[in-house]
Amino acid sequence: MTERVSAQQDGQRAITTAREVLSALIAAGIRDLVISPGSRSAPLAYAAAEAEAAGKLRVHVRIDERSASFMALGLTQATGAPTAIAATSGSAIGQMLPAVMEANHTGTPLLVLSADRPDELHGTGASQSTRQKTLFGEHVRAALNVPAGNSPATALDAALAALRGNAQAPAGPVQLNLQFRDPLTPEDDSRVETQAWTGIEPGDWASPGTQLSGTAWPQPTDAAVRRTVVVAGHAAGPEAQAFAQHLGLPLFAEPSSNARFSAHAIRHYRPLIAVGLERIERVVLFGRPTLSRPVGRLLAAAHIDSVIWEPAPAPWYEAGRRRETPVADPQQLVDFAGTAPRGWLEGWQQLDAQAQPIRAALQEPETLDGAAVAEEIWNARIPQLLLGSSNIVRDFDLAADPSVPGASTCHANRGLAGIDGTISTALGLAAGSGQHTVAVMGDITFAHDASSMLWTLGEQKPTVDVVVYNDGGGAIFSTLEHGQVDESRRYGNSVERLFATPQQMDLRALAEGYGWSYHRVLTRAELGSLLSSGTPGDLRLIEIPASRQALRAHHLELNKRLGELPWPAA
Ligand SMILES: Cc1ncc(C[n+]2csc(CCOP(=O)(O)OP(=O)(O)O)c2C)c(N)n1
Incomplete structure (x- = not known):
């Protein structure tokens, strides 16, 4: 039998907890909060209004929590800093699951601030109350709970660390469940323009991932010549292009790799892979390939050796589950790829040039x-x-x-x-x-x-x-x-x-x-x-x-x- 918990009045007021949470997030470098309307999340709403009035936080209001959490995903991808999403207890939190799942698989730091009822109301049939402390299961890096009336300090430290990621675990979404007990409103004498926020210094978000781009590619240590191609999947980043250019290699880049530029990038690589597949000896993979079966076949081909550039843990696959060998040392990557034999890049470029008019001829000019x-x-x-x-x-x-x-x-x-x-x-x-x-x-x-x-x-x-x-x-x-x-x-x-x-x-x-x-x-x-x-x-x-x-x-x-x-x- 579960123990009956009686109503409590001790500990700090809900608005105090909400203020502590938001000020810690601001100090850590979080600038944006997306919030949806609701009663249990009221302390967060009032604290957010104060922080916004003090110019410390940008607050975005969305009615639908699913929409709110995808908006938070976009905000994070645009700013590079995590975004917090706050909503009331119950199914409102469940609406966030799709965006949290997406954030999990892309290593996007989203912080769910799920307002919750205190323990004494759980399991009693109290309105809008459900077991939500671990609702996101494996899709969050950490799920923390702050019982009503308690200080959030320890849970906040853990939440920020999990959002950031480390050498073993990629950054990603985190749930901070905040149990609030009535009263949910601010103190009778408090106003939205409170002085309390003036002392909060907005910080700069720093995570291990932030410092990773811009690898300087060294020269190969030997003169090995190999027919290598560079595949830039989703989120590969411009360093994939720099790598291909450095070694004179053809580059097969998805649009969201943000590496699809320069003469090395083969525009029609996808249908052309079939033409050159037997000639390819090695593949260097950056980012996550997501778009095409030809690339899947390329990476699965028995005659091809492949590595994946992985200077930090990747959020999209489990270690040991892929065929490519992970490499984190630039010299090792360069030596694996070698330099291109004469005519290798040019062969792909010529194919690409031939593909263009063929494709254009199949297009209806006016359509x-x-x-x-x-x-x-x-x-x-x-x-x-x-x-x-x-x-x-x-x-x-x-x-x-x-x-x-x-x-x-x-x-x-x-x-x-x-x-x-x-x-x-x-x-x-x-x-x-x-x-x-x-x-x-x-x-x-x-x-x-x-x-x-x-x-x-x-x-x-x-x-x-x-x-x-x-x-x-x-x-x-x-x-x-x-x-x-x-x-x-x-x-x-x-x-x-x-x-x-x-x-x-x-x-x-x-x-x-x-x-x-x-x-x-x-x-x-x-x-x-x-x-x-x-x-x-x-x-x-x-x-x-x-x-x-x-x-x-x-x-x-x-x-x-x-x-x-x-x-x-x-
Ligand atoms: C949330 C979700 N539900 C279902 C799918 C499966 N799915 C993939 S594409 C697609 C149809 C998309 O249609 P449309 O947006 O019109 O694009 P089109 O296929 O015409 O390019 C569906 C239902 C999915 N990818 N995600």
């Missing part, structure tokens, strides 16, 4: 297809670009031109490749960076998070364009094996109904309903000029009407034609 959208948006050099999951990120992977200088910082929720939370992530990126942010996504991805367009009155608006490539359903499944099942009609209309989930939303009505401006775009020129014309604080929904009809045939044809190219003669 704004996925690849054309990718080219236009990439060339527009958007400061913060977010690519939704599914086809659109692959369109960028195929078509984004690496020779365009200074392309935008490119984000994507590749931790779990979910189609959830994409609009809210963009809102967070924009709020955190203060820059024009463009999020590009399919219509089902848009529909999944459409309610995140709601903007509560009085909140400062960031500058965001949500571009929806609207082909009336989830098209990606037609390019996978399900497209074949569909074509065979063995399952009748099932693939269309159960996978594509066709829809005919009225995007204009949705945009107007939420107070966004609506734009329908049919040509490259219209898209380009619209993207360059925004004004700060604009929230715009840009619809590109499209068709899924010929997508499967187009994909098969392009892959066939590029896969048949011969390796260039020396």
Whole structure:
């Protein structure tokens, strides 16, 4: 039998705990809090209002906690410092699970401040009370609890350390459960402009991961010549490009690697891997490969030796579970790769040059297809670009031109490749960076998070364009094996109904309903000029009407034609 806990009145008042928590976070370098309305979280709301009035904290208000936590993800990715998310007890906390999972798999430090009822109310049927102290299970680096009336100091230290990560554990999400007992309001004589915050010195967030970029690549110790390729997966960073350039190697870079630039980056690498696969001897992997089966085949090929650059623990796989050998020493990495034989990089560049007109010939000149959208948006050099999951990120992977200088910082929720939370992530990126942010996504991805367009009155608006490539359903499944099942009609209309989930939303009505401006775009020129014309604080929904009809045939044809190219003669 569990012991009955009687109501208590001792210990410190809830608002005092909330103030201690927020001031410790500010001192540690956390600048942003996303908060959703609720009663149990009231002490955090009042303390946040005070800290904001004192200019120590930026407070963002979102109604839906799922949206709030994805916004926090975007804020963290834009600022580099963790973001706190606060909400009331009960199902409100459960709404945060998807963003916490994404943060877990990308090593993004998010701090969940989950308001909770005191222990004496748990298990009694008290409203909005549930067992939530370890709700996030394996998806948080630490789950800490501060019992009502207690000082949060020890739990805060542990929470900040877990958010930061260390040489063994990557940074990541943390839950700090705060049990609050009534009264939940501030003292009768306190005011929002309290002097109490003037002494709090905002700190600078420092974590082991912050100091890692900018490796200086040494010269190889011997003259080994090898046909090595560099694969830059998600979040590889510009050092992957610097490495490829240093050794004269071809670079296969996903758009959200932020390494997809220079003449070393092979634009059409994905369909071209089949052409050069047998010649490749070694692979050096940076970041996380997430986009394509050809890269999966490359990394699995029995004749290829591979290593992964891992100067710090990676959040996306468990040690010992991948084939590539982890390397943390720059000299060892350089020696493994060796230098490229004459003609190696040039061979890939020539293939790429041949691929371009073949792809262009398969494009309808007047149609704004996925690849054309990718080219236009990439060339527009958007400061913060977010690519939704599914086809659109692959369109960028195929078509984004690496020779365009200074392309935008490119984000994507590749931790779990979910189609959830994409609009809210963009809102967070924009709020955190203060820059024009463009999020590009399919219509089902848009529909999944459409309610995140709601903007509560009085909140400062960031500058965001949500571009929806609207082909009336989830098209990606037609390019996978399900497209074949569909074509065979063995399952009748099932693939269309159960996978594509066709829809005919009225995007204009949705945009107007939420107070966004609506734009329908049919040509490259219209898209380009619209993207360059925004004004700060604009929230715009840009619809590109499209068709899924010929997508499967187009994909098969392009892959066939590029896969048949011969390796260039020396
Ligand atoms: C949260 C979540 N639910 C389901 C999926 C599976 N899924 C992957 S792509 C996709 C359809 C996406 O459709 P759309 O956004 O229109 O993009 P398109 O496939 O047309 O490129 C679905 C349901 C997922 N990745 N994440």
